[in-house]
Amino acid sequence: MPEFGRGETTNGDSSDGPGFPRGGPRDSRDLPSLLSSSYPITVTFMDVCYRVQIESKQKRSINRVFRPGPTQSDQISKATIEERPVLNGITGKVSPGEILAILGPSGSGKSTLLNTLAGRLHGDGFTGTVLANNRKLTKTVLRRTGFVTQDDVLYPHLTVRETLIFCSLLRLPKSLSKQERISIAESVISELGLVKCENTIVGNGFIRGISGGERKRVSIANEMLINPSLLILDEPTSGLDSTAAHRLVATLGSLAQKGKTIVTSMHQPSSRVYQMFDSVLVLSEGRSLYFGKGSEAVGYFESVGFSPSFSMNPADFLLDLANGVCQLGGTGERDKPNIKQTLVSSYNTLLAPTVKAACLDAATISTKDTEFSGSHCSSKEHRCSSRMSFSAWFNEFSILLQRSLKERKHESFNTLRVFQVIAAAILAGLMWWHSDYRDIQDRLGLLFFISIFWGVFPSFNSVFAFPQERAIFMKERASGMYTLSSFFMARIVGDLPMELILPTIFLSFTYWMAGLRPALGAFLLTLLVLLGYVLVSQGLGLFLGAAIMDAKQASTVVTITMLAFVLTGGFYVHKVPTCMVWIKYISTTFYSYRLLINIQYGCGKRISSLLGCSHEHGRNRASCKFIEEDIGGQISPAVSVGVLLLMFVGYRLLAYIALRRIKA
Secondary structure: OOOOOOOOOOOOOOOOOOOOOOOOOOOHHHOOHHHOOOOOOOEEEEEEEEEEEEEEEEEEEEEEOOOOOOOEEEEEEEEEEEEEEEEEEEEEEEOOOOEEEEEOOOOOOHHHHHHHHOOOOOOOOEEEEEEEOOEEOOHHHHHOEEEEOOOOOOOOOOEHHHHHHHHHHHHOOOOOOHHHHHHHHHHHHHHOOOHHHOOOEOOOOOOOOOOHHHHHHHHHHHHHOOOOOEEEEEOOOOOOOHHHHHHHHHHHHHHHOOOOEEEEEEOOOOHHHHOOOOEEEEEEOOEEEEEEEHHHHHHHHHHOOOOOOOOOOHHHHHHHHHOOEEEOOOOOEEEOOOHHHHHHHHHHHHHHHHHHHHHHHHOOOOOOOOOOOOOOOOOOOOOOHHHOOHHHHHHHHHHHHHHHHHHHHHHHOOHHHHHHHHHHHHHHHHHOOOOOOOOHHHHHHHHHHHHHHHHHHHHHHHOOHHHHOHHHHHHHHHOOOOOHHHHHHHHHHHHHHHHHHHHHHHHHHHHHHHOOOOOHHHHHHHHHHHHHHHHHHHHHHHHHHHHHOOHHHHHHHHHHHHHHHHHOOOOOOOOOOHHHHHHHOOOHHHHHHHHHHHHHHOOHHHHHHHOOOOOOOOOOHHHHHHHHHHOOOOOOHHHHHHHHHHHHHHHHHHHHHHHHOOOO
16 A cells, blocks of 8 residues: 655745635645544445335237137236346445446446445345445545536636635534634645636636536535545546546546545556556446456466457456457457356355455454434535534525625526517517507507516526535535525525516616606606516526526426416407416416506506597507506505515426425
8 A cells, every 4th residue: 555644835926816715735735634634444345235226117928819800819918116236246445545436337336336325325226235344334434525527517608716605605614713714725726736827717618617526626626625535436437538648547546646535437457547546446237357457467367268369458357357258369349148247256266255254354353333422414515404403504605695696697698588578578668669548459468478478488498496405516516515595595696686687677678668658756656567467577587497497497487477467467369268367366477467557557447548448439449458457457556565575486486396396
């Protein structure tokens, strides 16, 4: 085992990131003792099995015997529940200062095993033993475990520095000062070689930012903030070229030399990367084919009759065997169905007893959990949300709000969205340019257009909010970074100023161009109603997105919902069929449209008198009838305001309840 100790980091020269002060120690030796690597972890796992239940439909033939002619048969489907093994008796061990690489083809159980070692896999399908320092996984161990998922789950518009500082402020203990937490983030930036890109946005597949290798190092840095003793990575080199993958694994090697235990899965590492692994576990269809030193793997398979016909990457050779493919002299590549069975049998006969004996010798199994001194809640959170003080909650809220504003401003005010709103405003203003006050039908058409546009636009945009952030939300919640209530309130409050600016710009153009009621009070009341309507529509989208948590399905549902609200809003159809009249009273469009009418025309009797509709031979009986049905029958403005306020609170409350159902 290589010797390990605390390593030094170099100071960075890059400029300050926005909103965060520089200064403090950049050397890891100066970090608080709370985060020092003084808790080495040896992980031992024995006879780990995991089975999942899968519902399958089987067809069964039934003969029709009471019919003339040849016997026929019917095919009927019967749903059955069957168990499928994902892991089957996996045993191994990894010590501080070592890198254990789990190799195998897709579907071999690598990710499932990593989730097991991280304490994230529970349920009736799991059996076996996972020990950390000869004891079952405890809260202390899980808090010192970093888990890097296969996909880089990061906010694309934040810089590297902002990403890590926000994570540090949220994740590190509140006993540390803000400056200490920022200093820890800066130290991790230096340690993982991210100084040169710390002020570059992270980006994603659609937004240009840092490179794939740098993005993966940022994901690792998120976990390194807590200075984990055990670092688990799910295919960290996927999508990287050979050089970037080698640099990344070299970074992991330097972390291992500092006493950390590294467990990672790899799909197809290069020969340079393979040589950096201390131990290798080869899986095939949930079964072990090999566990031991990486340098001894090829020799073991040669001893059981499988050797490469030419010099090749050891990892490629192992993966060929795991796929049941073997090179046989000059005959080329042949698929041998019994290769996997032979290798599994050889492992169970030759290696498994030795591996299990080594694990048993190294572990004095204790059936009692080691309890962490002091109060705690769950294995994944640093604090009890039920006992959290208001100051701690407000601190979380303020950090999340600041992060939300930095990330969301790019989405809310992107060029396309601003152009869309301004173009719609100018088009509506030109279509209703200085419309006549007495032209009731045209004026009502404009008011209803405003209700349609600002009902569909915010609801359709907000329906994507939670589905798009689901991966980040679940990852951060699993790490215990914040409470659900602080995240939800920061998301809601952070959207308010950004969601209300565009409607204000829209109305400022359209209202005066169309020549609506010229009083300033009427304009301000119209603006107030419109902003309230936008917030209610946004709440509807948030609720549907949180309840469905699928962007495509949620967008379909919100489209149908808004279509029903628009059709029953009172402009297209006055006499709604009895079976559908209930939709009118839950329609956000119906109440906002009525309020807009009331601001422009007041009560129906006044405008009817103005146009002479009270006389038997009025000027325009069609317009008078329109007024009587559309304006004269409007409900009380107080009722409309009360219902919209109830919807504003109710939709957001339902969205919060829907988010609570999601398991971290």
